[in-house]
Amino acid sequence: MLLEVLTIPKDDPIAFTFFIGYMAMLAASVFFFFERGRVDDKWKLSLLVSGLITGIAAVHYYYMKDYYVATGENPTALRYIDWTLTVPLMCVEFYLLTKVAGATKGLLWKLIFASALMLVAGYIGEAFVPLNADGTAAEGATAHSVMWGVISTLGYIYILYAAWAGEVAQLAKKSGNPVVIRGVKTLGWFVLVGWAIYPIGYMCMPGGWLNTAFGWESGSVDLFYNIADAINKIGFGLVVYGIAISSSEKKAA
């Protein structure tokens, strides 16, 4: 295992981000699980979910870094298995935050459905893009990735709407709790800006617009995805942690 670690190429930033991502996700999980004991009972489930998100990601990053170092290829399938588990959990965080204000199971399922649509369409768009034998984009590659990219974006737009103006935002307002209102708004910013890094990665796949327009390599896909994952998963958890701690301290005072 140590030998594999030593084989990281010195000039490969993608490999670096895989290793950093793995360690950061693992450290964040330990942090959330330990800190769970310090918060009020009603926030314990939220912190457990935060820990699970980074924990699941850490396990996947462990496998993805090895896969990447061994093959030099994008670990697309592993990546999407990770997201299929963790992104709906992020939507669960929205539900848990606004549950006190009356969030229903219906809202939770709508968010999960939207995230599933986003990921399944993204996976089909990325994993089944027509390629030539040498790995370059074959005819129809752009049409394929655009079509599935647009379908995936519909799921993203629903979640963005829910977080900023739809049910989640309304429920946060209704809760009257300034900590929850601020927290949901911050999570909304993560969805708006942090999640926007993923389409940049998507457009770096063979035949992707950023590759053809700027001559970027398809390896950039992983660079963007790793950066986005670190920001969003750990950041999301830290926002929830911040809400939980502030709320618990207020109650104790």
Place this chain on the structure above:
Amino acid sequence: MTKSIFIFIAVLLLSFPLTKLYGDFTLVDQLLFSFPLILFLGLPHGAIDNVLFLRNTNEGNTKFILVYVMMVGAYISLWFLSPTTAYILFLFFSAYHFGQSQFSHYVKSSNLLIKLLNFSWGVSLLSGLVYFNQSDINQISASINFIDIEVLHGENLMFWIFLISTTSVVVLFIVLSVRGILTTETLAMELLVLFLIHICFVLMPLFVGFTLYFVVLHSLKVLQEEYTFLFKVKSRSSLVKFIKLLAPLSILSIFGTIALFCLIYYELLPISYGYLFLIIISSITFPHIFVMEKFYSISRKE
């Protein structure tokens, strides 16, 4: 995030991949996309200028329309007397007008700093549009043959105008934020919106990019403000009344514009489509800006 910003982000995300899939947009393709949207969703936001201006006054509609039409006529005359002056003036007051509508819902009063922000923001928007779409602009310049247009749109000049105006906007945002006029969240959102608008101009062809901005972030927003101003209680019947208010002058403007374009098509009017488009847009924008200045001043008080 306002509704119009959300719609802009959603439309940008969905339309960008589709435009790339479509391939190269010729100017004709762009106009075929933009023209109906500007006619049916853009023009109506100026179609109730008479209702807005005359609200709570005893002045007659006929007098207002007469003055309005005279202003339009005066501006058309300016195009024939000095096209360069007409063009530069159009850019100046459009810049101010675009900035004014962008920040209308944040500001409770309009001081010099706000006016400066309105203007700088609009200049950043228009210079970005020209700077990032040089090849399309050069094609249009070739068909609009008034003397200085190529000099005015020179890449170097546009770069510096874009840089200075955008820097001014950022500095003014910070000053207004420090003074408590803009919240930190508003500041972040407006910086993001300005960034997205310029990204839209970089990614999209000239008219497609401008239409997305003009229809979604400008016209729909102004229409929503006008609706809220005129109808305090929102209902289905008030929406129908609002549409009925918009309809007469919108329909008149749409048919009038189409008729003028037909004159070119049948070679009865010896100018290019682009030139006529500029003359129409600038001439109806000229009086509209004065009305909107009064509208925002009244709506702030109310």
